[in-house]
Amino acid sequence: AQSYQHQWVLKNIASFGGDPNKIVINGESAGAGSVRTLLGSPKAIGKFRGSIAMSNLGGGVDLGLTGNYATTYSSYLTPAQSYARSEALFEEVGCNQTTLDARISCLRATPAQTIVNAATVARYVVQDGVYVNTEDLDVYNRNGSAANVNTIWGIVANDGASFSTYPKTPVASELAGIQAALGISQAEAQSIIDSGLFPLYNTGNITLDSFNVSQRVATDNQFRCIDQATVYAGVESGAFKTSYFYQMQRSAGGYDPNNLGGPPVEPGYPYGNPEKPYFKLHGSDMPWVFGNLNPLRDANDLKSVQLESGYFASFVRSLDPNPPANYLQVRGYTNTTQGVQQSGPWQPVTSDQGPMKLLDFPSVTADFQDLPQCAFLNYPISYYVNGGL
The missing domain is CATH 3.40.50.1820 (Alpha/Beta hydrolase fold, catalytic domain)
Incomplete structure (x- = not known):
């Protein structure tokens, strides 16, 4: 476009x-x-x-x-990769007909809000x-x-603060806060702490402080x-x-x-x-x-x-x-x-x-x-x- x-x-x-x-x-x-x-x-x-x-x-x-x-905003999909993600979107909104033309027709008839609410999105730059x-x-x-x-x-x-998740309930540790905010494993969250490169802030609010570390990483x-x-x-x-x-x-x-x-x-x-x-x-x-x-x-x-x-x-x-x-x-x-x-x-x-x-x-x-x-x-x-x- x-x-x-x-x-x-x-x-x-x-x-x-x-x-x-x-x-x-x-x-x-x-x-x-x-x-x-x-x-x-x-x-x-x-x-x-x-x-x-x-x-x-x-x-x-x-x-x-x-x-x-x-x-994927800076790394572009091949047509095959893009098609695979489109398949997931078709399935999620119930367009699982046997032919591609039928699936596309179904998608066109699907309410826009249903597509917007889908977890799978088709928004990728493709190597055409x-x-x-x-x-x-x-x-x-x-x-x-x-x-x-x-x-x-x-x-x-x-x-990155806009793309990290602030925990809905208070966390008890920096480790738990980083893991929740970034959606990563406990081991990876610990690696961030162990690196010493992202020091913990100290406001007295461990949920806020660990989120602040996470947003810096993000x-x-x-x-x-x-x-x-x-x-x-x-x-x-x-x-x-x-x-x-x-x-x-x-x-x-x-x-x-x-x-x-x-x-x-x-x-x-x-x-x-x-x-x-x-x-x-x-x-x-x-x-x-x-x-x-x-x-x-x-x-x-x-x-x-x-x-x-x-x-x-x-x-x-x-x-x-x-x-x-x-x-x-x-x-x-x-x-x-x-x-x-x-x-x-x-x-x-x-x-x-x-x-x-x-x-x-x-x-x-x-x-x-x-x-x-x-x-x-x-x-x-x-x-x-x-x-x-």
């Missing part, structure tokens, strides 16, 4: 005053997975000049699991040999199989590790022209199946105090990219939205997230000018250390995070450089 949309934009954008030679594709979550797919799609390569992938999912083949919810012809995005072998464009990749600080093994490794390989090989990486440090809302809520409400902060600790959830960065945060919780909410939306708008306009000073000054963008000056330039990734930008007001330059943790989870920074090993 995204490929058809891309073709429509190419054909029609000039009618809206746009330039088909200056297209930048952008997506968040599953949309970021679509961006990743288009970066390697023969039908799309050469037809856009930049990309932004926000919280792309992937990885998950670790801790005794053969994969999780995130895996036309739109997708590789198992994953090849970012290391510079052979034309990846679009040689400018890119931005990034995550939200606690993306953030790493479903988002951070795969995306940092992708960017590093693309830069190392020259598959990408330039790549920038970010972590969103300030957020609002997002996907919250655990009802974790936002920052604490305090006197003077009726919508929560964003300077206090809270989980930055999956999808909660979008108001900062599109500039539509409402309500504002403090003065830095407004300033950070202006700064971050300025970064992304600058990239779309010029393929560089650093807006020129004269561009900001002539438009009277005082807060953004101040933020850019205090934050310093957003530098492209140049090595296995990064750098990356921690987006807030001001933003901070930092190295890639959790490299030892990613190596423990079998997704080291060299994962794609080493051929996905």
